Amino acid sequence: MSLIIAYIGKKGCVMASDKRRIAYFGDASAREKLEEELYTGELTSDEELKNRASQLGISIKITEDAAKIKSVEETVMGEVITKGTNETRRKRIYGTTNGYQILELLGSKVTSRESGNSSIILFGNKITKNLANNLLKAYWKPSYSLKYMGDVFKKVLREISQKTPSVSQESDVILVQKKLTSKDSQTYLNEVIQRDLKLLGKFRNQLKEDLMEKTRTIELARKIVNEGEIGDIVSIEGNMVQVKLNKNIQAFDGNWKHLVGPGENVIMFFNINENVKIGDKVVISDGDLRTLQNKTSLKCDIILCNL
Structure with missing residues (x-):
């Protein structure tokens, strides 16, 4: 349920994302069917999504406050998350002037990594990426300033939100302009990513500790003597x-x-x-x-x- 658009080049990096998250509650096979219909473009509005979810016996919760991109020192990081039964999968892009890296993580462990110097990169499902590609071809000019690129990205996200309920009308845009050569950018990204992943590991360990403590508290609370x-x-x-x-x-x-x-x-x-x-x-x-x-x-x- 994400669409992230990133430009990386000699001018800097600008990244935009929608803010929607959709939580599903119900039978696993019915949830998969609903997600498939959503991601292939069969459902084109919030109303259609809600009606179809009701038909399949699925409860959904839609929120519009997800922060999918953030500044990490003088880079921009965008992330999409897939939560499994036992572990969380993450796909991240870190971008700065003249460089980007795309990481796939299982928990906080990197499972794949690729890098480049300049590109327009999209994170999203099949329908949102196709729509974004077509709109960017219509609106994009390489001579635009970073700020204007951000405005174009917001416009693209807003138009896509009118065609699929997997994207919200609200969006975030972040840009950075750090003086870096192509060679220096990868060295800088490696350093930033190493520090950021270290923080992610600490955060995940704290979450595990908190969860264990909460589980222990629940177990003990069940043993309170009432009689x-x-x-x-x-x-x-x-x-x-x-x-x-x-x-x-x-x-x-x-x-x-x-x-x-x-x-x-x-x-x-x-x-x-x-x-x-x-x-x-x-x-x-x-x-x-x-x-x-x-x-x-x-x-x-x-x-x-x-x-």
């Missing part, structure tokens, strides 16, 4: 009691850091006027933490979970 016996009061001091946890109970703080395991003591508090005794059993009943014998309410700042 049942917690342990026994083993000491009393003022309005504070120590409760020895049962063999199947453990305790965490509010950030899900493990504090106390089975058979260990946790601190709880009660109203000083209430009656508690050593040996009283502590339970959670109807969501309330209390003693079993006198139903004395207890308070604690920990999360109690089953093993």
Whole structure:
């Protein structure tokens, strides 16, 4: 669901992209059929896309805020992403004055790489690239300034958006004009790309860590005790009691850091006027933490979970 247009030459680099993303929810074979019809040009408007998705039992979510191009130091980087079951595939173009490189990545690992000094390059599906090629032939003049080229690219994207729902009317344009020879541009691109891919690797590792932590939190949240016996009061001091946890109970703080395991003591508090005794059993009943014998309410700042 992307169209990226890039010019790279001695004047510099200008790149434009649409801002649309389409998410599909439903049967895999039906999603593939819908995408095929979209990419071959059978669907020509948002209304046709929505109606066809409904016929196939597919829910779709269309957003118009995707950033598909960005400045990376004194280059412009454009990217299209395909998310698989286990890994994300990326196709990137980095462009600057007198040079570009096109990379294909699996995760953050480069699987293919090609380079050149000047070109007009298109990233998109078959229908959008065909439409863009025809429109550029009609509008393009090599004598244009970079800024005017950017205006032409925006016009092309806008016209294509009226012929296929895979492209939005809104677009981004970025240009760079760094003084570089053809030889120097590739050296510069290699350095920029190396730094950018290093950042991508760190970003992906952080995402994995965040996902693992989120998964752990979900698993622990499922184990929160809502009903049942917690342990026994083993000491009393003022309005504070120590409760020895049962063999199947453990305790965490509010950030899900493990504090106390089975058979260990946790601190709880009660109203000083209430009656508690050593040996009283502590339970959670109807969501309330209390003693079993006198139903004395207890308070604690920990999360109690089953093993």
